[in-house]
Amino acid sequence: MxxxxxxxxxxxxxxxxxxxxxxxxxxxxxxxxxxxxxxxxxxxxxxxxxxxxxxxxxxxxxxxxxxxLPGPVGHAAGGAGSVAGERAGGGGGTGSRGGAGGGPGIRPGAGRAWPVGGPGGLVARFEAPPTPWAAGHRGVDLLAAPGTDVRAAAPGVVSFSGLVAGRPVVTVTHSSSGAPPLRTTYLPVTGSVPVGTTVTAGQVIGQLAPATGHCAGRDCLHWGLLRGERYLDPLALFGGGRSRLLPLGRDR
Structure with a gap:
């Protein structure tokens, strides 16, 4: 001064x-x-x-x-700006991890298909059991007649086709859906494509087998969705269900 x-x-x-x-x-x-x-x-x-x-x-x-006399104003302002920038950068680093979590990890409705019929054939929804090993419904049931073509719900690779506990099952693994990748299961379905086949959403993967007693005497498809050993609600693929994490267990 x-x-x-x-x-x-x-x-x-x-x-x-x-x-x-x-x-x-x-x-x-x-x-x-x-x-x-x-x-x-x-x-x-x-x-x-x-x-x-x-x-x-x-x-x-x-x-x-x-x-x-005032201090080095330019340096102080720069310091404050740097801190604000670091905070903004930190906030930007907290973005979504997509499929790495427990949810479906792939955008609902994008490249999806109902395995049989449509939502009108839904007769039983996914139900979480009250305890990990209690009875529950680890999937959804869709009415269909034996011999009906069953289609892949999303693009993937057929990773299993055979009998599980005496019932025919087809499994499709969906790559780029997180880690571990999602899998959809279809039963009772007699597979029509070999294991390792890449399929698109809506592509036929087998035919519905006769009723096994799962739907109380009616013919139906039991459709499941898993990530690792945890069951999820298959309707989440269409954005119409909540993802519920359940331990691997016997389907009701």
Missing amino acids: PWVGSWVRSWVRSWVGATAVGPGGAPGSLPELSLPELSSPPPGPGRSHRVRLVLLAQLVLTALLAVT
Whole structure:
């Protein structure tokens, strides 16, 4: 601040007087403080008094400037901006992980097909058991007559086709659906394509076998959805069901 320097200089001149001589020899200017050479004779009393006054004035001026002048504003603003940027970046890093979680992990309704019929044939929904090993309905049931073509609900690869506990089952594994990948199961279905076949949504994978007693004497398809050993609601593939995680167990 200019007024601080002017005030200090006026105060120093009132103490030092007009005889103070600076490095350029101009009367009334602040002299530059310098230490005498070791070989020089000690300064006289008058000069020592003036040197002490000049040193005191410079110390006062330095203290006043340190108190009144602002700090490095540009650096402080930059620091605050950096912190805000880091926080914003941290928030952006918390995005969705897609299929890595317990849910379906693939967009509902994109490349999907009802295995048989449509939603009108739904006779039993997915039901979570009250305890892990209690009775529950680990899938959905769709009415259909024996011999009806059963289609893949989503694109994937046929990973199993055979008997499980005496019932014919077809399993399709859906890649790019998270880790572990999703699997859809269809029973009782007699497979019509070999294991390892890549299928698209709606492609026929087998035919419905005669009733096994699962639907109380009616013919139906039991359709399941799993991730690893956890059962999910197959209707979540269409966005119409909630994903419920259940331990692997015997289907009701």
